[in-house]
Amino acid sequence: MKITSFNPLIITRNAAETIKLFEALGFEVKHKKTGINNEDITTVSMKNADGFRVDVTKADVPQDISTIRMNVRDFDEAFEFLTSKGFKNAQGDRVTDTGSSKATMMVSPSGFAINLIEHIRKD
Amino acid sequence: MKISNFSPMIMSPKAEELISLFEELGFEKRHTKTGLNGEDITHVRMKNEDGFPVDISYVDRLPQDVSCIRMNVDNFEEAYDFLIKRGFKNTQGDKIGESKSGKGTAMMSPTGFIIVLSHHIKNHD
Numbered sequence: 496m497k498i499t500s501f502n503p504l505i506i507t508r509n510a511a512e513t514i515k516l517f518e519a520l521g522f523e524v525k526h527k528k529t530g531i532n533n534e535d536i537t538t539v540s541m542k543n544a545d546g547f548r549v550d551v552t553k554a555d556v557p558q559d560i561s562t563i564r565m566n567v568r569d570f571d572e573a574f575e576f577l578t579s580k581g582f583k584n585a586q587g588d589r590v591t592d593t594g595s596s597k598a599t600m601m602v603s604p605s606g607f608a609i610n611l612i613e614h615i616r617k618d
Numbered sequence: 619m620k621i622s623n624f625s626p627m628i629m630s631p632k633a634e635e636l637i638s639l640f641e642e643l644g645f646e647k648r649h650t651k652t653g654l655n656g657e658d659i660t661h662v663r664m665k666n667e668d669g670f671p672v673d674i675s676y677v678d679r680l681p682q683d684v685s686c687i688r689m690n691v692d693n694f695e696e697a698y699d700f701l702i703k704r705g706f707k708n709t710q711g712d713k714i715g716e717s718k719s720g721k722g723t724a725m726m727s728p729t730g731f732i733i734v735l736s737h738h739i740k741n742h743d
Contacts, residue, residue, distance in 0.1 A: 496643065501670035503626045503687045509729045516704055516727070521621065547624035549687070559730035561685040563626040563672070580639055603639075605632045606682035 496573055500566035502548035504610050507560075510537065510553035517541050517549055532591050550610075562600065562608040570597045570613035577601045577609065619697055623690035625671040627734055629724075630683045633662065633676035640664050640672055654715060654722075673734075686724065686732035694721055694737035701725045701735065 507513050514524065522541040529537045531552075538552040550564050567573040574590075581604040584590070591598045598612040630636050637647065645664040648671075652660045660676040673688045691697040698708075705728035708714070714723045722736030 498644065498666060498668065498670060501626070501666075501672070503624070505731050507729055507731070513727075513729065513731075519700075519704075520619070543621065543624070545621065547621060549624070559727070561687065561731045563685070576642075580642075603636075603683065605630055605635065607628050607630070607636075607685045 496576065497568040498565060499568060499614075500548070500564060500612075502550065502564050504550040504552060504562045504564035505559055506552045506554050506556055506562065508553070508556060509559070510539070510551050513551050513559075514539055514541070517551070522547075522549060528593070531593065560608065562610050564610045564612065566612045566614060568613065570611065573611055573613075574599075574601070577603075577611065580604075582609070619700065620692040621689060622692060622738070623671070623688060625673060625688050627673040627675065627686050627688035628683055629675045629677045629680055629686065631676070631678055631680045632683075633660070633674050636674050636683075637662055637664070640674070645670075645672060651719070654717070656715065684732065686734050688734045688736065690736050690738050692737070694735065697735055697737075698723075698725075701727075701733065704728075706733070 521543045524539050525542050526540040536554045538550055540550050542548050582601040585600040585602050596612055596614050600608050600610050602608045628636055644666045647662055648665050649663040654661055662674045665671045706725040709724040709726050714721050720736055720738040724732050724734045726732050
């Protein structure tokens with residue numbers, strides 16, 4: 496399975512201060528996506544000069560959730576693999592499709608989460 | 619402040635299962651360290667062929683997995699003070715884990731996410 500990105504992702508109500516913190520640590524906002532899931536969800540991708548990445552997702556959650564953002568070439572393959580290992584889709588049967596990507600959060604039996612994403616490449 | 623590592627980390631009472639999972643995802647064990655923090659804590663560093671790292675710590679006393687960020691810095695005190703100024707708390711109170719190879723502790727942000735701050739001493743004997 497080809498993994499194309501693998502970095503920490505924080506889901507938080509307090510995205511603005513979290514982004515400021517990482518900016519103070521030397522990270523810059525590189526990409527922003529809004530209106531995810533047709534809800535008021537925004538994800539910001541950040542990177543520092545040495546190439547380290549962190550994503551911050553603004554969502555209405557009661558407390559911060561630390562996850563791993565894992566971009567893959569084949570979402571369906573990865574989804575089936577994780578499901579076979581007991582992971583559950585945090586959205587039930589729903590997979591977020593923005594047109595440019597497919598994504599959902601998968602939670603392991605032991606409690607950690609992977610945000611699984613495929614960027615749909617246009618041929 | 620120089621960040622020398624910044625990667626996902628999972629503290630887990632079921633580390634072996636997680637390590638197996640990541641091995642199936644193409645990660646290999648690169649480094650194992652035992653007896654961390656003066657406790658029975660084992661830390662495994664894994665990496666895949668594209669260089670993506672993940673750290674797994676076996677922490678028996680945890681009821682379930684805790685996902686966090688591992689951040690290695692070149693100046694622990696500077697980074698520690700920086701985080702404290704921003705409202706982070708040392709999850710161990712005043713304790714900082716120290717060994718021949720470095721020092722570290724888990725810092726919790728005001729909003730609830732954790733950065734495991736560490737300083738790795740190279741060429742220790």
